[in-house]
Amino acid sequence: MSARDRIRARALAEGFDAVGFTSTDRIGPELAEKLDAFMALKRHGEMAWLEEKAERRRHPNALWPEAKSIVALGLNYGPDNNPLDVLAQRDRAAISVYAQGRDYHLVVKKKLKSLAGWMHREWGDAVKVFVDTAPLMEKPLSAAAGIGWQGKHTNLVSRDFGSWLFLGIILTTLEIEADEAEADHCGSCSNCLDVCPTRAFPAPYQLDARRCISYLTIEYGGIIPHEFRKPMGNRIYGCDDCLAVCPWNKFASAAREATLRARPELTAPLxxxxxxxxxxxxxxxxxxxxxxxxxxxxxxxxxxxxxxxxxxxxxxxxxxxxxxxxxxxxxxxxxxxxxxxxxxxxxxxxxxxxxxxxxxxxxxxxxxxx
Known part of the structure; x- marks a missing residue:
């Protein structure tokens, strides 16, 4: 078996649901250009950390010059019911699906470390793991590695798991054969854009975080503008609307990782x-x-x-x-x-x-x- 096939098999054995590979030299300037345009329009709001570490986000080699390959991993966190049902229960709280179980950073990072440790022992090459906390753009890198594509809501969409994938990245000095990038399968659908309560999408594939309920309830610490308060409804932590209406979710399944399943006390609490x-x-x-x-x-x-x-x-x-x-x-x-x-x-x-x-x-x- 090739290194790619062996790593894929090991990743699935570790509990990951999606695995893809690309090389750092396949990551072109368009990643940096999109980031620059997003920040130039101030659409990142008060997320100062995006600006502070922008140079390191522009390319994986800006973060680690020696890296040659990217292993993109996805962990399914699909819900077992429709997350939009709670919106009609006005005395109950709507908490984003991803936050109803154990912190995914802990779950994904443990699996990444185990996989990366095995890779290092097998080939001796250096490895580094990343789960949403380092200046690395996981979504476009995962799309380049073929485990999905960035939908019109800017999140990753998978043909197998819809919009419900946690992402993790392993950078390594090991040279691994790349997979083909996934094509965009959104077509003419605009469900995710049309459903947004605060009109946070200026255009397909563009997000203005300052209008996003996830940003307002999680990242923003100040007085929430009045224009957004009524549209927020009972969403108190994040928002799943654009994810939940994606037609590709018809192929999704409930999370098999037990720690990611919703805790009863976080499912529509009073x-x-x-x-x-x-x-x-x-x-x-x-x-x-x-x-x-x-x-x-x-x-x-x-x-x-x-x-x-x-x-x-x-x-x-x-x-x-x-x-x-x-x-x-x-x-x-x-x-x-x-x-x-x-x-x-x-x-x-x-x-x-x-x-x-x-x-x-x-x-x-x-x-x-x-």
């Missing part, structure tokens, strides 16, 4: 229960889970918006308490939510003393905003 979490309870509930990294304050900020969209007047006492929260973003969004749920005269009586006592200008603005 918003009121989440709103009451203090920092300690938040950390305990989301230990070994991706949600933990955004912190309690940003998380509860998102929950406040969902409660404001819920129409549930039972949330009013909880939101009144959160309007005095130590974190200004939580207070600001709690005030907004109360304005959605309370009659105008009741809100005015509630707001008058608090507006005078409020020190943060962003929070004060929420009291007086129409």
């Amino acid at each position: 918003l009121l229960e989440l709103a009451r979490l203090d920092d300690e309870a938040f950390r305990e509930r989301f230990s070994t889970n991706p949600v933990k990294r955004i912190g309690r304050d940003r998380f509860v900020r998102n929950v406040c918006i969902a409660l404001g969209n819920s129409g549930d007047v039972a949330a009013i006492p909880v939101l009144e308490a959160l309007s005095a929260d130590p974190a200004a973003p939580v207070r600001a969004h709690a005030v907004w939510a109360l304005k959605q749920l309370m009659p105008a005269d009741a809100f005015m009586r509630f707001a008058a003393p608090r507006e005078k006592a409020e020190s943060d200008p962003a929070v004060r603005a929420e009291f007086s905003r129409p």
